[in-house]
Structure formats: C-alpha cells, structure tokens
Amino acid sequence: NAGVMQNPRHLVRRRGQEARLRCSPMKGHSHVYWYRQLPEEGLKFMVYLQKENIIDESGMPKERFSAEFPKEGPSILRIQQVVRGDSAAYFCASSRGGGKNTEAFFGQGTRLTVV
C-alpha cells in the first residue's frame, strides 16, 4: 500500500510563473490536507478537501493560491504568479475520514523554489 505520493519532489519556478503541486492520497483515503512549511518553521495548515469539495480553506492566502481535489485524479495545489516568499516545502496529508480519531499521513513534500 503506497503512502501519500507527491510530485514533483522539487520544483523551481521564476517569479510570475505558475506552480502546480500534485498529491495522490493513500489508497482508501478520501480526505486531503495541504500544509506549508517555511524555512526553519513548523508546518502551517492551508486547506482541507474531500473529493470535489473544499471543506476548509482558512489557511490559504487570499490571492494566487487555489486547491482542488477532483473526482478522478490527484489533488492539485496551484500557485499563480509565484513570488519569492512562496518558496517553501508543501506537504500533503491524507486520511480515511475527516473527523476526530482519524490520523493523517504525510507525503514526502514538494520543495518549491522561486528564483
């Protein structure tokens, strides 16, 4: 049973370009969470999605960031017009359910560098 798969592992973008980060949850998991880790900091919650629904996006920046989890395929975190401050590690986690007593499992992360 493969774990949470994220790709790419490393992504370099020039300022103003778009970044697309992909996350395939563990088999049997229908809940996906995205977290961002800035250098030397802990992870910060960004968004929680179920299939075709955004449940909580309270941690998402108001502009340029969007997330989706379509019926088929991976969850996508999209960052438009990237700036240097977007450079970070972006981690995806998935869980079987979305309530309490449901542990989330983390992927390897995508390290985004904006040059």
Add this chain to the structure above:
Amino acid sequence: ELKVEQNPLFLSMQEGKNYTIYCNYSTTSDRLYWYRQDPGKSLESLFVLLSNGAVKQEGRLMASLDTKARLSTLHITAAVHDLSATYFCAVDMTGTYKYIFGTGTRLKVLA
C-alpha cells in the same frame, strides 16, 4: 486560537546524555503527535498520544501526555548521533481535523 509551543528550539547534547523536549498547547485537545524530520525530508510519525497519562516508548525515545497541564514531553535516553533531527509536536483541536504544529526542536547529538 490554539497555540503550540516547544522548548527548547535548539538542543545540542553529547552522546550518552539524557534530555527532555517540552510541548505546551493552549486549549483542549484529544490527541498529540510527535514527528521527526530530517533535513529536506518529510515527517516521520513517532508517537500518537490519545489520552491523559499516555506514555509510549520506542527505543531511546519516550513520549508522555498530560492533558490537564496541556503538556507533552519527549524524553531522550542515552542519545546517539542518529537521533540528530528536528522534532515537532502537533495537536489537533478537539473535534477538528487541523493539526497545529509546534515550532520544532532542532536536536544535534555530538559524538
């Protein structure tokens, strides 16, 4: 707003020594997690603590949870170089799915 604080932020210790990392959180929570992160790597789950008084041990690491004090500890016994990493605690608020992470403790074990 739930806050999670760890201390110390940096810890340099000699091999063979013991030390404790502390994780305080500000509101009620059902569960507390400890993770290890090596540089440039993902999070490795170490412990999931589910109730007051829970104690778990794996090798040289032992974690405990006191929900009344809102405190968890990660105790390191007879440290070895391989334990060098950053350790995070994380809490999920009662009834929610969000993990709130501590700032991390960067541990360096000197040979």
